[in-house]
Amino acid sequence: MSSVLRALRFLPLAAIVVCGVGAEIPSDYHGKPFLGHPQAIPGRVQAEFYDLGGQGVTYNDSDAENQGSGKLNTGDKWVDRFRKDEGVDISYTKTGIDKTVDGADEKPGELYLGWTAPGEWVKYTVEVREAGTYIVSAHLSSRTDAAEIRLAFDGAAPAGPIALPTTGHWHKWRLADRLAEVQLAKGLHVMTLSVLKEANFNIDYLKFELSGQTAAPPFTPVEASDQVKRMGRGVNIIGYDPLWDSFVKARFKERHFERIHDGGFQTVRLNLQALSHMDSASQLDPVWLSTLDWVIDHALASHLMVIVDEARFRTVR
Numbered sequence: 485m486s487s488v489l490r491a492l493r494f495l496p497l498a499a500i501v502v503c504g505v506g507a508e509i510p511s512d513y514h515g516k517p518f519l520g521h522p523q524a525i526p527g528r529v530q531a532e533f534y535d536l537g538g539q540g541v542t543y544n545d546s547d548a549e550n551q552g553s554g555k556l557n558t559g560d561k562w563v564d565r566f567r568k569d570e571g572v573d574i575s576y577t578k579t580g581i582d583k584t585v586d587g588a589d590e591k592p593g594e595l596y597l598g599w600t601a602p603g604e605w606v607k608y609t610v611e612v613r614e615a616g617t618y619i620v621s622a623h624l625s626s627r628t629d630a631a632e633i634r635l636a637f638d639g640a641a642p643a644g645p646i647a648l649p650t651t652g653h654w655h656k657w658r659l660a661d662r663l664a665e666v667q668l669a670k671g672l673h674v675m676t677l678s679v680l681k682e683a684n685f686n687i688d689y690l691k692f693e694l695s696g697q698t699a700a701p702p703f704t705p706v707e708a709s710d711q712v713k714r715m716g717r718g719v720n721i722i723g724y725d726p727l728w729d730s731f732v733k734a735r736f737k738e739r740h741f742e743r744i745h746d747g748g749f750q751t752v753r754l755n756l757q758a759l760s761h762m763d764s765a766s767q768l769d770p771v772w773l774s775t776l777d778w779v780i781d782h783a784l785a786s787h788l789m790v791i792v793d794e795a796r797f798r799t800v801r
């Protein structure tokens with residue numbers, strides 16, 4: 485029996501398994517991660533951070549225009565211009581327009597993939613940090629109950645469609661829980677998100693959680709003196725590294741976290757200059773925030789404590 489068939493199992497909401505076991509990024513794939521580094525699994529794969537590479541390579545969109553950035557959204561904030569010259573249609577949540585299904589205000593400024601149509605697809609380079617079975621959820625809005633998507637990894641044959649529940653409206657959002665179960669091998673993969681049926685839905689992100697993983701322990705406060713003792717030896721890192729402007733120019737690499745730990749350090753301090761990276765509306769670019777996530781994730785994975793230190797208050801106007 486193939487590994488695909490062995491992995492088939494049923495979920496309360498859906499009967500879906502997608503397998504990427506043992507597969508690798510196809511050698512003829514020419515897309516590059518938008519952030520300069522792959523999106524991490526477990527974690528959230530942000531729909532708007534599909535790979536760089538263009539029509540036919542990293543996406544297939546029905547028309548070359550971005551219906552959101554630069555067309556619906558004509559302002560001059562970074563979210564209005566986000567990837568505006570690419571065919572994939574991107575917009576963002578707005579105060580007074582986007583709500584949760586319970587009627588509360590949705591968090592504004594979250595970029596999402598919209599104007600979806602059957603036959604369209606987008607690709608993402610992802611890094612699976614731990615092999616295992618993952619539960620897939622999606623933060624979405626949808627005004628149809630007939631929409632279906634499909635996830636495939638590294639071109640392996642996908643097992644079936646994933647039905648997306650309706651939220652009643654394009655601008656009503658929810659986290660649709662446990663939509664599918666996927667079994668993934670550790671390492672780099674290319675994930676393809678395809679729109680199969682209907683459209684009329686928007687996706688903010690897909691969430692991947694290891695199946696059976698227990699919830700994080702409850703937070704317990706730590707005395708400052710105990711915290712200082714635990715921090716041990718520390719070192720300042722990457723305050724002035726060009727990675728904050730462009731990840732591809734980074735001098736600090738992933739391997740350096742492990743080397744710092746192996747060198748006898750227990751703590752790193754990030755000297756951030758977040759305020760100088762804000763736009764005129766005092767918002768931080770999601771790429772900058774994603775870089776910060778990358779640094780913290782990898783430091784923690786190398787058993788380093790992290791101090792996040794905003795260093796440049798003089799730039800506050």
Ligand SMILES: [Ca+2]
Pocket residue numbers: 545546547548549550551571572573
């Ligand atoms: Ca388009």
Ligand SMILES: [Ca+2]
Pocket residue numbers: 530531532594595596687688689
């Ligand atoms: Ca998003």
